[in-house]
Amino acid sequence: MPAPPDLDPPPRLGYTASRIDRAAALRGDDAALQKFGADARAGVYLFAGELVVLKASSEQCDPLFSAAAARSFGTVTESVFLGLADDAPRFGFNLEPQALEPLQTRNDLKITDLRGVAVHGLVAAEHLPPLAEAKALLGWHIRHRFCPNCGAATVAAHAGWRRDCPSCKAEHFPRTDPVVIMLAIAGERAVLGRARRFAPTMWSCLAGFIEPGESIEEGVRREVHEEVGIRCGRVRYFASQPWPFPASIMIGCHAEALSDTIVIDREELEDARWFERDELALMLKRQHPHKLTTPPPVAIAYHIIRKFVEDGGDAVG
Ligand SMILES: [Zn+2]
Numbered sequence: 001m002p003a004p005p006d007l008d009p010p011p012r013l014g015y016t017a018s019r020i021d022r023a024a025a026l027r028g029d030d031a032a033l034q035k036f037g038a039d040a041r042a043g044v045y046l047f048a049g050e051l052v053v054l055k056a057s058s059e060q061c062d063p064l065f066s067a068a069a070a071r072s073f074g075t076v077t078e079s080v081f082l083g084l085a086d087d088a089p090r091f092g093f094n095l096e097p098q099a100l101e102p103l104q105t106r107n108d109l110k111i112t113d114l115r116g117v118a119v120h121g122l123v124a125a126e127h128l129p130p131l132a133e134a135k136a137l138l139g140w141h142i143r144h145r146f147c148p149n150c151g152a153a154t155v156a157a158h159a160g161w162r163r164d165c166p167s168c169k170a171e172h173f174p175r176t177d178p179v180v181i182m183l184a185i186a187g188e189r190a191v192l193g194r195a196r197r198f199a200p201t202m203w204s205c206l207a208g209f210i211e212p213g214e215s216i217e218e219g220v221r222r223e224v225h226e227e228v229g230i231r232c233g234r235v236r237y238f239a240s241q242p243w244p245f246p247a248s249i250m251i252g253c254h255a256e257a258l259s260d261t262i263v264i265d266r267e268e269l270e271d272a273r274w275f276e277r278d279e280l281a282l283m284l285k286r287q288h289p290h291k292l293t294t295p296p297p298v299a300i301a302y303h304i305i306r307k308f309v310e311d312g313g314d315a316v317g
Contacts, residue, residue: 007284007306014118014298015242018129020090022083027159033081036089037067043088044070045127045134048095049142052117052131053103056110063123063131067091074099078141080160082130092134092160094142114244118298128298129242136244137161140174143246147172179248180219181207183304184230185316186257190280190308191228192294193264193272201291203275203283205301207250220253228272229263232256236317238307241300252300254308254315281309 026032036042043064046053053073054061070076070093078094103109110122114135118128137160144163147154152167163172183205184191192203208223210216217235224232232255241250264272275283282288284306295301308315 007281007310010303010306011297012125013239013241013300013303015128015132015244017125018133019126020083020085020130020133023081024161027081027161033159036081036084037091039089041088042067042091043085044091044093045082045131046070046073046093046095047135047138048100048103048111049097049139050113051100051111052114052135053095054110054112054117054122056108060124061110061122063117063127064090067093070095073103078138078156078160080134080137080141080156082133082137085126085130090130092130092138094138119296132242132244136176136242136247137174139244139246144172175247176242177248178210178216178219179207179243179250180210180216180223180253181205181250181300181304182220182224182235182253182255183308183315184224184228184232184255184257185308185313186260186274187313188277189274190277190305191224191230191257191262191272192275192280192305193227193269195268196270198270199293202293202295204295204299205252205304206269206272207301209248210251216251216253220255224255224257227265227268229259229261229265231258233258234316236315238304238315239300250300252304254304256316277309277312280305284309 044067045063046065054063075096076093077096080092082090082092104111147165149170150168152165154163154165157164193206194203206227210219220235221232224230234256236254238252243250262272283292283294294305
């Protein structure tokens with residue numbers, strides 16, 4: 001067994017390790033919510049659809065606004081209560097799309113997408129989980145304006161954690177879509193693939209949505225077989241990551257590959273191949289001779305690949 005490669009200490013996985021107390025018991029408490037809204041320590045994470053608004057800085061940007069400042073930028077179409085950060089109330093607001101244009105010309109604001117915020121470390125790490133919480137929840141409101149039961153317009157309720165139908169009285173709750181993301185491994189090798197949208201040198205784990213009536217393990221085996229034609233046996237859960245693009249949770253796993261021949265589904269992937277553990281170590285360290293890389297450390301794929309580089313076949317038990 002080769003010695004594990006010398007990697008730096010593991011970086012933090014993006015959007016995880018939230019310090020927010022969601023205070024779910026208070027979501028129906030109008031008096032408490034009113035008090036939180038008026039609290040001088042209250043802070044608002046501000047979105048306009050897919051984009052997040054930050055206070056610009058040459059160092060790290062500040063993503064928190066006062067409610068009054070956030071409302072001064074334009075009409076707030078959705079507001080949600082995210083919870084308490086060391087007792088300070090945190091909210092998420094969504095601005096109407098037409099509010100963006102005048103804001104984009106201001107040099108005291110930075111308007112960008114949340115992936116870039118995480119990849120480039122634009123805000124302190126503690127802000128990424130509540131930003132993910134806000135984006136996933138606000139996006140759910142934007143996409144669920146009508147009752148799936150009867151078609152009537154629904155209204156936000158319970159501090160933004162429910163939508164109620166005034167017509168048929170159905171209550172609708174925010175959803176999270178499970179995605180399996182996995183590394184199929186055999187001895188000292190593992191399979192990575194490339195989607196067309198990737199940067200030309202980036203390779204990553206295979207991934208796909210879990211289907212109704214499917215276990216995590218079954219989803220892993222089906223996705224690997226569909227995308228690269230490889231049969232898998234054992235599946236071991238590794239870690240998970242909220243992925244608010246728009247509302248997923250990535251469920252990271254390692255899988256034992258039982259076959260060797262790759263048959264690529266060209267609809268899903270541009271390419272896929274086996275990588276030796278040593279080559280993956282160079283990709284993690286950004287030292288590959290052909291500049292091939294894994295995804296960045298904010299993404300769970302980096303950590304799934306790293307676990308295999310460090311533990312080899314033990315990653316799948
Ligand atoms: Zn209804």
